[in-house]
Structures are given as C-alpha cells and as structure tokens.
Amino acid sequence: MDYISHLDALNSEANANILASWSNYSNLNRETDSLVEQLQTTLDVEQLLSIYLSAITSHYKINSVELDTFHGKFKSSNGQSSSQTMTLPIRINDRLMGRISYFSEKPITDILMSSLTGYQKKLIYPLRNALAFWQLQQMALKDPLTGIGNRSMYEDAIERKFQHAERFNEEFVLMLLDLDNFKNVNDTHGHLQGDDILTSFVQLVEECLRGTDQVFRFGGDEFAILLEKEGLNGAHIVAARINHAISQSPIFNKFNVSTSIGCACFTKNDTPKDLFARADKALYAAKDAGKNCMKIA
C-alpha cells in the first residue's frame, strides 16, 4: 500500500468511528427523548417508576427500583431477585426530594452509577409532578384528624373489594362502628378532649386488626372496617377484641365511652349499597340493644 492509500484507509477508518459514535450518540439521544416523552404520559408514581425501569433495563441489569420519599415508598420490579443495591439521591435545586435504590444481581460499578445518574435526571420533573398529584389525592382521601381513609377512600376500597371477592370467590366483612355516649365528652370536656378520644379509638382499633384489614372514618364518631378474607367467625372475634380493648382502656373508662358495632358479610349478588344497608341496620340493632355490643345482619 502506498503512502496516499494508507492515509485514505486511516481516514475512512476514522470517519467510520466518528459515524459509529455519532450514531450511538444520536441513538442514545433518541432513547432519552423517547423516555422523556413516555414519562410525560402519566401522573401515577408507580407507573412512572415502571416506565423508568423498562428504559434502564434495556441497558443495565437492574431488576427493580425503589423510591423513598418523605411521603412514602414506591417500588417497581421485574420480579427477579437481586443481591446488589445502590442508592442515589434525587434533588431539585439542591433540595432533597428522596432517594432511588437500584437493585441488581450484578455488582454496580462506578461507571454504571454515573450513567444511571444521567438517566435519573430525566425522571426528576415528571416525578416531582406525580408526587405533588399523589399528595393532593391523599389529602382528598384521608381524614385529617386521625390520618385514616375517609368516606371517599372507603367508596374506592369497597368497589375494589367487591371485584376481588367476586373474581376470587373470597369472603369479607363490613363492620360499621359508632361510639356510644361520645357527644357527652364534647359537651362536658370540650372538642379537644373529644378529638383525643377519636384518635385513641383509631389506634386501639388498628391494634385489633391485621395489617391487611382497613379502617375508615366516615365523619363524627362513625367508622367502618373491611375485614379481609373473613366471615361470621372473624367478625365475632374482631368485635369481641375491640369491645374488650375499649373496656380495658383508662381513657374510654374515664369518659364512659364504648362502641356499638353492626356487621354484614359479603354474599354473592350483593351490591356495595346492599352490604352497607345490612351493616347499618345491624348497627341500629346494636344501639337498640343497649349499646356496647355487636350485631350481625
């Protein structure tokens, strides 16, 4: 090969390398643009994480990501196990928003970490919007005094419970609870004391339930419980546990407050309204029977 041909060959090799890196660069740019577009399609935090995870798993062997914020934890996973973890902070204008942990079965190297930092930047603003939206939703669904779900959250939960129970042929129980003689606490000792009783009641009830059961405040001194995968027996046990816990509680004894409970078990062909009406009728029966007891529809 003469000198000129050698130079030509070197030149075309260099051009090919430039073209290849340019093509890699523009592919990467196209991918990140498409990731940004996809991240703009939802305000659901878990869906965002799932889109993000799919984008990064096409390059890195990451099996799940977990977002830890001041408001709660969110996770997305492809179901595979991971032995390695790495956590990166997420900041907006130097303010810490939370942290994302990456789980992988392969060691997470410094190079991987720095490229993930680049990817993570695409997530920041969509995530900020989704978290703000999530907070608003939580505020609309939670009772501010006790922190448990309100009537709107109950309506969502009961719809889902019905769909689940019908599909998997599962039992569940709706319990309606109303405090006895509560008005007297407000009238005699003031609303702050009444509020204390309401928050103590929620704590006490939660201690009597499994983590999978749910408790809601409808307003005033009215509450509802959804007992997961339970029938009549479960309802009897839980109601007895709650009534017993109240009878042992110094604050409830001091103010002579107890609770009346009405229960109804889900049956096929029920609607949420039917179930509620039966539990409500049972609650009235418990009040009529002298309060501080449980009646089953």
Ligand SMILES: Nc1nc2c(ncn2[C@@H]2O[C@H](COP(=O)(O)OP(=O)(O)OP(=O)(O)O)[C@@H](O)[C@H]2O)c(=O)[nH]1
């Ligand atoms: N402290 C406080 N009181 C509330 C709140 N919301 C409603 N109430 C009061 O709760 C009371 C509920 O009244 P009732 O259920 O009729 O009173 P009760 O004495 O429990 O009546 P029985 O159920 O027949 O025993 C009323 O006095 C309301 O003003 C609240 O957020 N905080």
